[in-house]
Amino acid sequence: MTEFCWVAFTHDDSNDLRTRIDQHEQKYPAQTPSGLISRRTYEIDYLGERYAEGVDEKRVEDVRLVIYGELSRSGLAPSTAKLAAETGLDPTEVESALARLAANRDIVLRRGQIVMAHPFATIPLGFSVMGRKTLWWGGCAWDSFAIAHLVPDEPEVLVATQCPQCGTAHAWQVSREGPPAGSQVAHFLVPTKQIWEDVVHSCHNQRIFCDSGCVNEWLRSTGNESGYEMDLSTLWRLARGWYAGRLDRGYVRREPLLAAEYFASVGLRGPFWGL
Numbered sequence: 614m615t616e617f618c619w620v621a622f623t624h625d626d627s628n629d630l631r632t633r634i635d636q637h638e639q640k641y642p643a644q645t646p647s648g649l650i651s652r653r654t655y656e657i658d659y660l661g662e663r664y665a666e667g668v669d670e671k672r673v674e675d676v677r678l679v680i681y682g683e684l685s686r687s688g689l690a691p692s693t694a695k696l697a698a699e700t701g702l703d704p705t706e707v708e709s710a711l712a713r714l715a716a717n718r719d720i721v722l723r724r725g726q727i728v729m730a731h732p733f734a735t736i737p738l739g740f741s742v743m744g745r746k747t748l749w750w751g752g753c754a755w756d757s758f759a760i761a762h763l764v765p766d767e768p769e770v771l772v773a774t775q776c777p778q779c780g781t782a783h784a785w786q787v788s789r790e791g792p793p794a795g796s797q798v799a800h801f802l803v804p805t806k807q808i809w810e811d812v813v814h815s816c817h818n819q820r821i822f823c824d825s826g827c828v829n830e831w832l833r834s835t836g837n838e839s840g841y842e843m844d845l846s847t848l849w850r851l852a853r854g855w856y857a858g859r860l861d862r863g864y865v866r867r868e869p870l871l872a873a874e875y876f877a878s879v880g881l882r883g884p885f886w887g888l
C-alpha cells in the first residue's frame with residue numbers, strides 16, 4: 614500500500630512537471646530543447662530560491678566572479694567542476710550558489726546550464742560579438758553593444774547580426790569612443806516590467822532591423838504588438854553604463870524595473886521603460 618501510494622505520487626508529480634515544461638516550450642520554442650529533465654533541475658532553473666540555502670554570500674560572490682571572469686575572457690561558461698575547483702566549494706554547494714545567482718537574476722539557467730550572465734550568453738540569440746582575442750554570443754542588441762564597455766582588454770568589438778525580417782546582414786565596429794555609424798534601428802519587444810517573466814525570450818527579441826519598415830513588417834508577420842524602437846546612438850548610450858562594475862567584487866545588479874532614472878538619462882521615454 615505504501616509503495617502504491619509512492620508510485621502514484623511520483624507519477625502525478627512528473628505529469629505535473631511535464632505539463633509545466635510543455636507549456637513553457639510551447640510558449641518559447643527556441644530556447645528549450647525537449648526531453649524530460651528532473652524536477653530538481655527544472656526547479657533550480659525556474660524557482661532557484663528554495664535550493665539556494667546554506668551557502669554564504671561571500672561564496673556566492675566567489676562563484677559569480679569565476680563565471681563572469683571566464684565568460685569575459687573566453688566567451689564560455691565554466692563547468693560545475695571548474696567552479697568547484699576554483700572556489701573550493703563542493704559540487705552541491707556550487708549548485709546551491711548557482712541557484713542563488715539565478716534567483717538573484719545574476720545568471721540564467723536552463724537545464725542546470727548557464728545560458729546567460731548578462732551581457733554574456735552561451736546560446737545563439739541573434740548576435741555575435743568578435744573582439745581581438747575572444748568571440749562571444751551577444752545576448753541581444755543591448756548586451757552586444759555593452760561588451761566593449763565592460764571587458765577591459767576589448768575596447769572595440771565587431772557586432773554582427775541579421776535583420777529578423779528580411780535577413781540582411783549588418784555589422785558595426787562598436788567602441789567606447791562613440792556610437793557606430795548606421796541608420797538601422799533597434800526594436801525591443803518586451804517592456805521593462807515584463808523582461809524577467811522570461812528573460813531569454815525578452816533578450817531574443819531585442820533586435821536590430823534595417824529600418825522601421827522591416828520592424829513593422831516583422832510585427833505584422835509575427836503578430837506581435839509594437840514595442841520600442843530606437844536609433845543606434847540611443848542603443849549605444851543605453852549599453853554604455855548599464856553593466857558598469859559587473860566584473861568586480863561586490864557588484865549590485867541593476868534591476869530594469871527600478872532604473873527609470875538611468876533610462877531617462879540616455880534618452881529613453883515612456884511607459885515601456887517605466888517612465
Ligand SMILES: [Zn+2]
Nearest residue numbers: 776779823827
Ligand atoms: Zn530588413
Ligand SMILES: [Zn+2]
Nearest residue numbers: 752753756816
Ligand atoms: Zn539582453
